[in-house]
Amino acid sequence: MSHAVSPLAPKSNPTLPAIEGVRFATAEAGIKYKGRTDVLLAAFDEGTTVAGVFTTSKCPSAPVDWCRANLAGGKARALVVNSGNANAFTGRRGVETVTITADIAARAVGCAPSEVFLASTGVIGEPLDPTKFEGVLAETMTRVAAGPYLDAAKAIMTTDTFAKVATRTIEIDGVAATVNGIAKGAGMIAPDMATMLSFLFTDLAIAPAALQAIVSAGVVDSYNATTIDGDTSTSDTVIAFATAKTAARGLAPIETADDPRLPAVAAAFDAVMLDLAKLVARDGEGARKFVTITVEGAVSKASARRIAMSIANSPLVKTAIAGEDANWGRVVMAVGKAGEPADRDRLAIWFGDVRVAVEGERDPAYSEAAASAHMKNDEIEIRVEIGLGEASDTVYTCDLTKDYVAINGDYRS
Amino acid sequence: MSHAVSPLAPKSNPTLPAIEGVRFATAEAGIKYKGRTDVLLAAFDEGTTVAGVFTTSKCPSAPVDWCRANLAGGKARALVVNSGNANAFTGRRGVETVTITADIAARAVGCAPSEVFLASTGVIGEPLDPTKFEGVLAETMTRVAAGPYLDAAKAIMTTDTFAKVATRTIEIDGVAATVNGIAKGAGMIAPDMATMLSFLFTDLAIAPAALQAIVSAGVVDSYNATTIDGDTSTSDTVIAFATAKTAARGLAPIETADDPRLPAVAAAFDAVMLDLAKLVARDGEGARKFVTITVEGAVSKASARRIAMSIANSPLVKTAIAGEDANWGRVVMAVGKAGEPADRDRLAIWFGDVRVAVEGERDPAYSEAAASAHMKNDEIEIRVEIGLGEASDTVYTCDLTKDYVAINGDYRS
Numbered sequence: 103m104s105h106a107v108s109p110l111a112p113k114s115n116p117t118l119p120a121i122e123g124v125r126f127a128t129a130e131a132g133i134k135y136k137g138r139t140d141v142l143l144a145a146f147d148e149g150t151t152v153a154g155v156f157t158t159s160k161c162p163s164a165p166v167d168w169c170r171a172n173l174a175g176g177k178a179r180a181l182v183v184n185s186g187n188a189n190a191f192t193g194r195r196g197v198e199t200v201t202i203t204a205d206i207a208a209r210a211v212g213c214a215p216s217e218v219f220l221a222s223t224g225v226i227g228e229p230l231d232p233t234k235f236e237g238v239l240a241e242t243m244t245r246v247a248a249g250p251y252l253d254a255a256k257a258i259m260t261t262d263t264f265a266k267v268a269t270r271t272i273e274i275d276g277v278a279a280t281v282n283g284i285a286k287g288a289g290m291i292a293p294d295m296a297t298m299l300s301f302l303f304t305d306l307a308i309a310p311a312a313l314q315a316i317v318s319a320g321v322v323d324s325y326n327a328t329t330i331d332g333d334t335s336t337s338d339t340v341i342a343f344a345t346a347k348t349a350a351r352g353l354a355p356i357e358t359a360d361d362p363r364l365p366a367v368a369a370a371f372d373a374v375m376l377d378l379a380k381l382v383a384r385d386g387e388g389a390r391k392f393v394t395i396t397v398e399g400a401v402s403k404a405s406a407r408r409i410a411m412s413i414a415n416s417p418l419v420k421t422a423i424a425g426e427d428a429n430w431g432r433v434v435m436a437v438g439k440a441g442e443p444a445d446r447d448r449l450a451i452w453f454g455d456v457r458v459a460v461e462g463e464r465d466p467a468y469s470e471a472a473a474s475a476h477m478k479n480d481e482i483e484i485r486v487e488i489g490l491g492e493a494s495d496t497v498y499t500c501d502l503t504k505d506y507v508a509i510n511g512d513y514r515s
Numbered sequence: 516m517s518h519a520v521s522p523l524a525p526k527s528n529p530t531l532p533a534i535e536g537v538r539f540a541t542a543e544a545g546i547k548y549k550g551r552t553d554v555l556l557a558a559f560d561e562g563t564t565v566a567g568v569f570t571t572s573k574c575p576s577a578p579v580d581w582c583r584a585n586l587a588g589g590k591a592r593a594l595v596v597n598s599g600n601a602n603a604f605t606g607r608r609g610v611e612t613v614t615i616t617a618d619i620a621a622r623a624v625g626c627a628p629s630e631v632f633l634a635s636t637g638v639i640g641e642p643l644d645p646t647k648f649e650g651v652l653a654e655t656m657t658r659v660a661a662g663p664y665l666d667a668a669k670a671i672m673t674t675d676t677f678a679k680v681a682t683r684t685i686e687i688d689g690v691a692a693t694v695n696g697i698a699k700g701a702g703m704i705a706p707d708m709a710t711m712l713s714f715l716f717t718d719l720a721i722a723p724a725a726l727q728a729i730v731s732a733g734v735v736d737s738y739n740a741t742t743i744d745g746d747t748s749t750s751d752t753v754i755a756f757a758t759a760k761t762a763a764r765g766l767a768p769i770e771t772a773d774d775p776r777l778p779a780v781a782a783a784f785d786a787v788m789l790d791l792a793k794l795v796a797r798d799g800e801g802a803r804k805f806v807t808i809t810v811e812g813a814v815s816k817a818s819a820r821r822i823a824m825s826i827a828n829s830p831l832v833k834t835a836i837a838g839e840d841a842n843w844g845r846v847v848m849a850v851g852k853a854g855e856p857a858d859r860d861r862l863a864i865w866f867g868d869v870r871v872a873v874e875g876e877r878d879p880a881y882s883e884a885a886a887s888a889h890m891k892n893d894e895i896e897i898r899v900e901i902g903l904g905e906a907s908d909t910v911y912t913c914d915l916t917k918d919y920v921a922i923n924g925d926y927r928s
Contacts, residue, residue, distance in 0.1 A: 161851030161859040191847045191859065193876030226844025227877050336851055417830070417915075418923055425924025431639025434604045438574030438749055446574040446604065463606030464640050502830075504917040510831055511838025 110384035110392045110480060110500070111264040118269045118282045120248035121305045123147035123345025126181075127245040128257035131238045134186025134224055139257035141235070143242045144181040144301075145211050149346045151307075152178035152219065153314035155321050157338035164189045164196030165220040166339060168204065172216050176310030178343050179213035181301060182220050182239065183258045185286070189222040189230040190336040202232035210243040221299050221339045223260055223286060255284040258299055261509060262286050262385050268377035270370040274363050277353040279306045281367075283374040287382030300325065300340045300378055306367060307346035307355035315359035316368045317342045324375035325382070327407075327497045329414050342371070383498040388505030391423050393482045398494040405442040406488075406495035412440035413484065420502035423482055428473035430458040437486060448489030453477065523797035523805045523893060523913070524677040531682045531695045533661035534718045536560035536758025539594075540658040541670035544651045547599025547637055552670040554648070556655045557594040557714075558624045562759045564720075565591035565632065566727035568734050570751035576603030578633040579752060581613040585629050589723030591756050592626035594714060595633050595652065596671045598699070602635040602643040603749040615645035623656040634712050634752045636673055636699060668697040671712055674922060675699050675798050681790035683783040687776050690766040692719045694780075696787040700795030713738065713753045713791055719780060720759035720768035728772035729781045730755045737788035738795070740820075740910045742827045755784070796911040801918030804836050805894050809909045812901040818855040819901075819908035825853035826897065833915030836895055841886035843871040850899060861902030866890065 126144035133140050154173055156166045182203060189196050204215040211218070222230060255265035266285040271278060285300035302317070321340055349355055356363055384392050395413050400406035413419055413436040422429035430451045437444050447462035454476035457465045476482070482501075539557035546553050567586055569579045595616060602609050617628040624631070635643060668678035679698040684691060698713035715730070734753055762768055769776055797805045808826050813819035826832055826849040835842035843864045850857050860875035867889035870878045889895070895914075 157851075158854070159848070159851030160853070160855070160857040161847050161862070188844075191844060191862075191872065191876060193860065193874060195876065226847055227872065228844075229877070336848055417919070421920050421923035424920060427924065431601075431604060431641075434574050434639055435572070435749055438570075438572030440573070441571070442573070444573040447606065449574070449604075459604065459640065461606060463604060463608065464642070502920060504920045506830070507834050507837060507915060507917045507920060510834035511840065 107263045108385045108389055110389055112381070115252060115265070115267055116269050118249065118251035118267055119271065119280050121280050121282055121303050121345060122347035123150060123305060124303045124343065125246035125248055126254055127242045127247065128253050129238050129242045131184065131234045133184055133230070133234055139253070140185045141238060141242065142181070142183040142254050142257040143207070143239055143246065144254070145243065145246050146179050146343055147345055148179070150178050151176055151310045151313055151344045151346065152341060153310055153317045154339065154341040155317055157336060159336045161191060161336050163222060163336045164192060164200045165222045168200040169219050169221070169339065169341065172219060175216050177217050178219055179217040180207045180211040180219070181341070181343070182207045182218065182235070183299065184222050185258050185260050186224040187222060187228055187230040188224050188226050188336065190226040192227065192229050195229050199230045199232045203235050206232070206235045206239050210239040219341055223258065223299050226336060251282055251284055255286070258284065258286045260286065261387055264385055266378055266381040266385070268374045268381070270373045272366055272370045274366055275353055277348050277351050279348050279353070280304060281370045281374050283378050285378040285382055287385055302340070302342035302371065302374060304342070304344045305347040306344050307349040307353065308344040308367070309355065309357045312356050312359045312361060312364060313342055313344055316364070316371050320368065320372045320375045324372065324379035327379065329411060329497065329499050380498055383500050386500035387509045388503040389500030390503055391480060391482050391501040393423060393484065393499045393501065394496060395499065396485045396494065396496045397488060398485065399488040399491060400493045400495070401443050401491040403493045403495050406493050407497070408442050409437055409440045409444070409486065409488065410495050410497040412436045413486070414497050414499040417502055420499070423477070424501040424503045426474070426477040428453050428458060428470065428477050433484060433486065434459070443490055444488055445490060450487040450489070452485040454483050520676045521798045521802055523802055525794070528665060528680055529682050531662065531664035531680055532684065532693050534693050534695055534716045534758060535760035536563060536718060537716045537756065538659035538661055539667050540655045540660065541666050542651050542655045544597065544647045546597055546643070546647055552666070553598045554651060554655065555594070555596040555667050555670040556620065556652055556659065557667070558656065558659050559592050559756055560758055561592070563591050564589055564723045564726055564757045564759065565754060566723055566730045567752065567754040568730055570749060572749045574604060574749050576601050576635060576749045577605060577609030577613045578602055578635045579749070581617065582632050582634070582752065582754065585632060588629050590630050591632055592630040593620045593624040593632070594754070594756070595620045595631065595648070596712065597635050598671050598673050599637040600635060600641055600643040601637045601639050601749065603639045605640065605642050608642050612643045612645045616648050619645070619648045619652050623652040632754055636671065636712050639749060664695055664697055668699070671697065671699045673699065674800055677798055679791055679794040679798070681787045681794070683786050685779055685783045687779060688766055690761050690764050692761050692766070693717060694783045694787050696791050698791040698795055700798055715753070715755035715784065715787060717755070717757045718760040719757050720762040720766065721757040721780070722768065722770045725769050725772045725774060725777060726755055726757055729777065729784050733781065733785045733788045737785065737792040740792065742824060742910065742912050793911055796913050799913035800922045801916040802913030803916055804914040806836060806912045806914065807894070807896050807909060808912065809898045809907065810901060811898065811907040812904060813906045813908070814856050814904040816906045816908050819906050820910065821855050822850055822853045822857070822899065822901065823908050823910040825849045826899070827910050827912040830915055833912070836890070837914040837916045839887065839890040841866050841871060841883065841890050846897060846899065847872070856903055857901055858903060863900040863902070865898040867896050
C-alpha cells in the first residue's frame with residue numbers, strides 16, 4: 103500500500119552535515135515491505151553518550167523495554183531500526199528477538215549488546231523473526247558512512263509519505279557543533295511521547311544525565327505537543343546520541359545539566375525536535391491541512407495544553423477543518439469538554455486573524471467570508487483566549503479526512 | 516442535508532403506550548430544517564415531578580443552564596424541544612431566548628415559567644430567535660394528545676437517520692406503570708452525559724429526589740457508556756417526568772430513594788435508557804457497525820470503563836472495524852494508552868468468540884479467518900481480559916467511516 107505524498111510535505115529538505123563519530127547505512131531485509139529499505143544500522147564511535155524518552159503506554163514494545171534498560175549505562179555504539187513490524191505485544195518471543203538482534207548487531211559493530219539500541223515500527227502483535235537481521239547487519243556494517251541522512255529517514259518510514267529530517271549548527275566557545283535529527287510518524291500519534299520514532303545525533307560531548315535533561319525537556323513542546331489521532335503508540339521512542347567529537351576540537355565536555363552552555367545546546371535540540379514534530383503533523387495519515395492550535399489566558403500551561411489537545415483531538419473539529427468549515431461552535435464544544443477551568447462568557451476564538459467569537463458569543467463584527475477564506479489555506483491557525491489567566495500553550499495537528507479512514511481501514515491487508 | 520437510514524436501525528419500533536398525564540404535539544417552526552417537524556411541546560398534568568442529568572461541559576448551552584436552575588423546584592408542566600439550533604454559546608441573547616421561550620410556553624400551557632423545561636439541539640453559536648415560538652406553541656397546544664411517541668422522537672432529530680423510542684411496563688403492588696423514553700443522538704456523543712437529548716416519561720408517583728436518584732444512577736451504564744466520537748456536547752440533557760397518575764390507581768407515591776419499590780422502578784428506567792443508548796450508538800454518524808466493548812478483570816469498574824472508552828474512542832480501532840479488520844494490535848495500543856493498571860503479559864483479547872491474543876501475545880490457536888468472519892457482522896463484540904482484578908464494564912460505540920468525515924465536513928453548509 104502506498105499513498106501520494108502529502109500536499110503538506112516541505113518543498114525541499116535541508117542537507118544534513120556529517121556528524122563525526124556517526125556512520126550508518128540502510129538495507130532491504132524484506133521484513134514486510136518489498137523493494138524498499140526497511141533497516142537502518144547506525145554505528146557510533148567509542149565515547150558516545152545516549153539519552154532517551156519512550157512511550158507512556160502500559161503495553162510497551164519489546165524494543166522499548168530493551169532501550170529503557172540499557173539507557174542506565176549511558177553509552178551507545180549502535181542503533182538498529184526496522185520498519186514493517188513493531189515487535190510489540192509479542193510476549194516472550196519479542197524479548198528473545200531483541201536479545202538476538204542486539205547480539206547480531208554487537209558482533210557486526212564490535213561492542214557489547216548493552217551498547218546497542220533498538221527500535222521497531224509497524225504492525226503490532228506479529229512475531230519479528232530475528233534471523234532476518236543475521237547477515238544483513240554484518241553486510242550493512244561494511245557500507246556505513248557519514249551520510250546521507252535522508253536515506254536513514256527513508257528506511258524507518260511506514261505509512262509516512264515523506265522522509266523527515268532537521269538540523270541545526272551552533273557555535274560554542276568558538277567550536278562548531280551540529281544536531282541532526284530524523285523522525286517517522288504518520289499514525290498512532292498522540293501526546294506523552296508523540297512520534298513513533300525519532301533519533302537525534304550530535305558531535306557534542308555531553309554526559310548522559312545532561313543529555314537526558316535536554317531530551318526530556320525538549321519533547322514537551324515538540325513531539326508531545328503533536329497529535330494526529332490521539333492514539334499513543336506502544337513503540338514511541340526518541341533517542342539522542344552524542345559522539346563527543348567536539349572534545350578533540352577543544353570544547354570541554356558538558357558534564358552536568360547546570361552547565362552554562364546547556365541552554366544554547368538545548369535550543370538547538372529543541373529547534374530540531376520542533377522541526378521534526380511539525381513534519382510529523384504535516385504527514386499525518388490523510389492530512390490535507392497543518393493545524394496550529396494556541397490556547398492563551400489559561401490558568402496554567404498544563405491547563406492550556408489539555409484544552410489545546412482537546413481541540414486538536416476532537417474528530418468534529420478535525421472533520422470541520424477537512425471540510426474547510428470555520429465551525430467555531432465545535433471549538434467551543436472542545437474547550438467545554440476538556441474539563442479545565444473555562445468561563446463560557448469570557449471565551450474568544452480566532453481562525454487565523456479573524457476573531458469569530460468574543461465574550462461567549464459570535465463576534466458581532468465577524469465575517470463568515472473572511473473566516474472561510476482562512477479555512478481554504480493549507481495551514482490553519484486556531485487561537486483561543488480563555489480569559490482566566492496568563493498561561494499559554496501551542497500544539498500541532500492535522501485534519502481528519504476520508505483518506506485517514508481509508509488508510510487505516512486496510513492497514514494490515 | 517439528509518442521509519440514508521443507518522443499516523443498524525432496528526427493523527421495527529415498539530409501540531409506546533400512552534402515559535396518563537402526558538400530552539404532546541409537534542410542529543414545523545422552520546428553525547433550520549424545512550418540510551419536517553422541528554419543535555416538540557409536551558404538557559404535563561399538575562403534580563408531575565422532574566429530575567435530570569446534564570452535560571459536564573464547561574460551556575453548557577443556555578437551555579441546560581435554564582433546566583438546571585428549574586430542577587430545584589422539582590415540578591414540571593411543560594417541555595419544549597427544538598432541533599436545528601442548540602442555543603449554545605449565544606451569550607446574553609441565549610439567556611433572553613430561553614426566558615422568552617419559557618414565557619411563551621407557560622402562557623400556552625398555563626403554568627409558571629419555572630415549570631417549563633427547555634432543550635435545543637443543532638448548530639452552536641447561532642442566535643435562536645424566540646419569536647419563532649410565538650404562535651407556534653399556542654397552536655401546538657391545541658393539538659396535544661397522548662401519542663404517538665414516534666412523532667415526538669422524529670421532531671427532535673438532527674443528523675439522526677431514525678427516531679429512537681423505548682418502553683417498559685411494570686407492575687408494582689398490582690398496579691401497572693409505564694416508562695417511555697425518546698432520544699436523539701448522531702454526533703458529538705461522548706461520556707459524561709452521552710446523548711444530546713433524551714426524555715423519559717412515567718405515570719408513577721415519584722418524589723423528585725427519588726427520581727433523580729434513578730436517573731443519576733441510570734445514565735452511568737447507558738448514555739454514559741456510549742460514545743460515537745469522544746466529543747461531549749454543550750447540550751446533553753436527560754430529563755425524566757413522572758406524572759404521579761398511578762397514585763389515583765392505588766399505588767402509594769415513592770417518596771424516598773430507599774423505598775423498597777425503587778429497584779423495580781429503576782430497573783425499568785435502566786432498561787429504557789439502555790435501549791435508547793444502544794439506539795444512539797447504532798445511529799452514530801456514518802456508522803456501519805454497532806460495537807460492544809467489554810473489559811473484564813480490571814482493578815475497578817472505573818478503571819474498566821476508562822480502558823473500554825480508550826478502545827471505543829480510538830480512531831485506529833474504529834477505522835479498523837470499519838475496514839472489517841480484526842486488528843487486535845490496535846486494541847493493545849488502546850489498552851496501553853488508557854493510563855490504567857494493565858499488565859501486557861496478562862492481556863487476552865477476543866473478537867466475538869475468537870480469542871486472538873492471550874498472555875501478552877498472539878493466541879497460538881488463533882484463526883485469522885474466524886476473526887475476520889466475525890468482523891463482517893453488523894454487530895461486533897470486543898472483549899478484553901486485563902487479568903488484574905474482578906471488575907468489569909461494557910460500553911457501546913460504532914465504527915469510524917468515511918461517511919462520518921463526509922457528514923461532519925459539511926454539517927453547517
